[in-house]
Amino acid sequence: MVAVNRSTSDAMNTDVHAQTVMKPCWSCKGPVQLNALFCPTCEAVQGPAAVSHFVRLNVAVSFDVDVPALDHLYFDLQRQLHPDRFATKSPKEKALSQQQATALNDAYETLKDPLKRADYMVHLSGVEVLPEGCNLVKDQSILIEAMEMRERLANAATMTELNTIATETKAEIDDVITGLSLAFRGDDIEGACELTTRLKYLHKMMGEVRHSRARLLA
């Protein structure tokens, strides 16, 4: 929901703004905070505020997201906002609940996955992210490595060989995620960008390993 090219501090300002500024409740017309889910007076559901995914799910802005905790925050919010809770309500309430649940799903899907989370944090930092991913990479070594890996995969004839590649790739993914955590903590956006691209390629690799396994099984 945050516009492209907005800096993190701007996004945080939006978040603070949403907690302090009032708007009228669409139902009882009384005052409601911009980011309130329900009107404190009449309890009518409100539309989703323009806040970051982190604020939406009540987690601190950090790459180190505790996913099981995130799951529970997400479940608790969906329990209140999911359209199933509004099946017998007015069309307006149904529509608002759908918007809220949609925004929650968007936030949850983004933050629960390390790759999407990294992309999003790079984006929050003010770097424009192209649909195909991080575009700051000048590192040729990734390309060379990718080509080598692909060759290995093409030559892998047994399940054991494929499993070895899978284990190695998985270990590399874990390393990159640790690296991303350090980069974001040190505000090293360029480093985070490179690692994000690397993660993307490793994920693709895992997908190809899966395909090769399926082919071998069939």
Add this chain to the structure above:
Amino acid sequence: MAQLLQIHEPGQSPVPHQGETELAMGIDLGTTNSVVAVSVDGNVEVLKDDDGQALVPSVVAYAPDGSAIVGELAKRLLLSRPDHVVSSIKRLMGRGAEDVKGLGGQLPFEIEPHEDGESHLVRLNIGGHKLTPIEISADILRALRGRAEAHLSAKVTKAVITVPAYFDDAQRTATKDAARLAGLDVLRLVNEPTAAALAYGLDKGAQGLYVVFDLGGGTFDVSVLRLEKGVFQVLATGGDAALGGDDFDHAIADHFLQQRKEGLGETALSSGEVKVALMTARIAKECLTDEEQGEWMLTASDQQTKHGLDRATFNDLIAPFVDRTIKICHEVLTEAGFDAEDVKGVVLVGGSTRVPAVRAAVSDYFGAEPLADIDPDQVVSVGAALQAEALTVGSDTLLLDVTPLSLGLETMGGLVEKVILRNTPIPVAKAQEFTTFKDGQSAMAIHVVQGERELVDQNRSLARFNLTGIPPMAAGAAHIRVTFQVDADGMLTVSAAEDTSGIEQHVEVKPSYGLSEEEMSKMLYDSMANAQDDMELRLLAEARVEAERAMGAVTSALRADCNLLSIDERETIGDQMEAVIQAVKGNDRDVIAASVEGLDQVTRAFAEKRMDKGIREALTGVSVAALDDGSTSA
């Protein structure tokens, strides 16, 4: 004044409404059988007929006057008057004539030729009546509704209807249209495996990773769910919307007809005889669930033949289909990032999971005995009834489902650009930007498709529309944003906007194989006067819901801030509230709407005062909050 000071909790406003909580039913609209159930306080009753049968065969017979006979009686007529009877109609929902599966070069349906001006939805000739699958399904739904109303001795208009998780948008729309024709208000379309998981999870207190293996008459679904404390989170789903027990019947019937050919030589079959052959095959299949072998007679073209079949041959005949279900299970699990050993339990759903070869394959793949302690033919309706109660009465359980198939747009060269990937949690909205490729291009054709393949032709076409009125610009200068929104029923809405000019178009996706709005209205009009009544009742109910909402809002506002009002002002508002209460007691929805509008008018100034007060209070709070924030943020 006394009236005004009676303050009620929000949501428990003093507005009286008729028929307090109307019971909503859960319907499993199956390919072979349908089931209706209701839940009261979490106790589900699957509704049975006088003979104690819960399953309503999804078979419809049409009398010469066009009246429909649904269920067991229609099924019996299938052998004696096959031309007047139709079965397995679910396979044709949202489909074209090219999707219909034949047997020995003959279809079990008489297809009507497509006429100009009609949508591409297939039309059948049943005993001289031209009918769409939507109308036939509506007749089944009417029968189920009738059963529920007889049991409850009350009018039932609200329902949760289950659909295969793997149903695409066209099939979901067709199901909703059928419900509309039957005068039903669909509270939610729930995916069948999710409904089954709900029935199991609530009944057995299951926690952890579960797989629902749902092999029905015509559809196969597999869903991977995480269950924990009242949350049913679907992680991935897959399947085949045209794979089921019907395929087993076809395989057996093919086998019998082959034997027949060897004995009698080539004989042409009518579509009625094909139905009889399929019916015989089904009887053989059901028999072989318990027996090791058997013999069946087949009569066609006045010649009777005898056909033997044993379990081993039967297993061989259906092996390709069974293998396919296991392959799909493997794909879905892998995509969700799990192995078979991560799965805590496998729930069997659908009558076809009674086939021993299917059970054996499932327990072999998952390395555990699957769960089937809730009747696989009824478990979906039980889940549907539970969800129907949850939606009307309220509940703490949460069903989080996903899109089964990717949604995308056609781009240059007949390629698909995916906008929403499969297994994305719903509701979801995603936008994609496109641009013009010619200077001065004023329109853009938008083609919405559903499926996983790279090429448009290999996916299902959902809808086409034109975005027109793009102002003349250089190629690549226009920014056309196409937004896909999938709601909690899994139904898609598409809108397109050109950013620089603000031109916007909103499209309800009416699938290529659905009914046009005119066709729908005509059917609604033709089908019955009581559908009209139902529609009126629904609008009246909606007006009452809105009145209740408005009364609750004003009541809460008065409780919070009534000191902002003078005595006169309070009295004016009180009078108008009384007017709403009186209007709601009546049956005129226009009067109700006008009274609510009046309430909005007389509370406008009050609202402004409340906003002023709120902002003043917020500002006093901010100075401290802002200071705190300044000292801690980086």
